[in-house]
Ligand SMILES: Nc1ncnc2c1ncn2[C@@H]1O[C@H](COP(=O)(O)OP(=O)(O)OP(=O)(O)O)[C@@H](O)[C@H]1O
């Protein structure tokens with residue numbers, strides 16, 4: 226098994242489409258998806274249930290054939306190759322281990338099919354079991370393992386095949402919260418160390434943020450935005466993305482002026498210069514996106530903004546407030562006993578314009 230990064234595993238999806246026919250009904254599960262994934266990159270497909278994540282992954286793996294488009298791996302169109310001819314391995318939510326085989330046999334299975342000599346199989350399996358912290362568990366059956374150990378065996382079984390591309394379909398959903406975080410870190414460490422291209426499907430935005438070089442946000446079979454976690458969170462291309470990735474206040478505002486990458490908007494009685502989407506035009510209405518953590522509140526009896534609810538969560542305090550007929554969410558991530566605001570208090574509202582963003586008005590109606 227190589228430990229150096231490779232130039233292999235470059236994957237291009239060109240106008241990929243998949244239509245499922247169910248009697249007279251047709252479902253466009255994947256719609257004109259184009260994407261360049263670099264060798265060794267970790268990409269996450271993120272989006273709500275039914276948006277086409279699993280179908281995209283199954284098209285890449287070869288479990289489904291595309292209705293349109295091409296899948297190019299290192300310069301070769303593989304869209305019609307059967308799954309076992311693709312240098313890929315997939316890890317599923319259900320682990321999908323063979324219950325009648327022990328851990329060693331589960332991991333060795335694919336190598337045996339390839340008719341690898343048994344001494345080489347032993348060596349490869351022992352090495353990958355060691356890498357996955359499973360040394361000594363080779364003789365156990367899957368039913369004698371915890372969920373986390375079973376998922377490690379599934380990962381080992383995928384890794385031992387030395388795939389160019391590793392595909393993950395919500396592999397951590399069945400694990401408890403603590404184990405999920407631990408496995409997340411392990412998956413990322415392993416993928417980086419081996420330099421394998423990783424494509425990971427999830428509807429959990431925190432998982433996507435913590436694992437990915439880039440996130441692909443999908444909606445109704447289409448790509449809404451591709452970007453690194455910071456871009457997706459701070460510079461979402463649509464209200465859909467902004468809403469899906471974290472919590473958000475959307476405040477309707479007039480755009481007074483448009484500059485290079487910023488615009489002037491009027492909100493809370495003042496004019497601010499805020500980074501903006503390139504579709505924003507002077508004189509239009511737009512949505513100002515302010516994340517709840519970016520709103521700061523201060524006791525101020527003269528203000529018309531009023532706290533409607535205070536929820537103390539220990540490491541943070543969440544507020545709902547009303548300001549001139551607008552409902553807002555605010556989160557104080559550094560609460561002190563003396564700064565916690567009671568329900569009914571009047572507060573002044575401030576935000577950091579540089580950490581906010583202006584999005585086009587029309588997107589909300591399309592949502
Ligand atoms: N074999 C199939 N036959 C018919 N329709 C299908 C089939 N597989 C998926 N679909 C439909 O295609 C759409 C996309 O499904 P897909 O499983 O890719 O979504 P997903 O993003 O993985 O969702 P989830 O988060 O719930 O797993 C859905 O409308 C689904 O009902």
Ligand SMILES: [Mg+2]
Pocket residue numbers: 278279280
């Ligand atoms: Mg799915």
